[in-house]
Amino acid sequence: VKHQLQNPWTLWFTKPPSGKQDWNELLKEVISFDSVEEFWGIYNNITPASELAQKSDYHLFKKGVRPEWEDLQNKQGGRWAYTFKGGKNANDDVWLHIMLAAIGETLEEENDNEVMGVVVNIRKGFWRVGLWTRSAGQAPKKGAAGANQDTDKADSKNRLERIGKRFKAVLQLPDNEQVEFSGHADSAHQGSSRAKAKFSV
């Protein structure tokens, strides 16, 4: 029996740069799947995140969305991020739990339609997990059909904060630890994902 997921997902990998390569040349699509059983088959056969070299990333995104700021479905979006250090197994568990929450669709309410994917960045001395969302708490374009600048902006921010709290719950963070949200447009503008946080929960 196959336990069908609500959405098909694609795993991507960013390999560490060797010399001067563009972000684009480093990002590779690995495999797509749409059942719980396929997920475990893949998970049990790929290199655990804790065995990847520094500057590697895994990205698990809804099929059809590239894990890039430039993707049309990410352009107006942003991400919740949490940076941490821990033991190998504890770190792998954090990433596993984030992936399970994503494919199990427990990071948002059914109509939120915000979650694009999740990412783990393996860096020198720390890991970072990210949760990418479709919107970034911004006002819609002026004159967009049915748009109400003030209520739409507030709605987006409310949704994102609710999602940020669920992200924290999956990470089992105590109240005094924060996760931070930043918009992709700011990250792209600053040429770094370490853009100043717009808000935190």
Ligand code: M7G
């Ligand atoms: P990072 O891997 O998110 O964080 O971004 P880090 O600073 O901890 O390593 C590192 C760099 O990768 C950025 O400064 C960009 O040059 C590039 N990069 C990362 N992302 C997610 C993108 C993206 O979506 N598009 C493009 N063009 N470059 C990116």
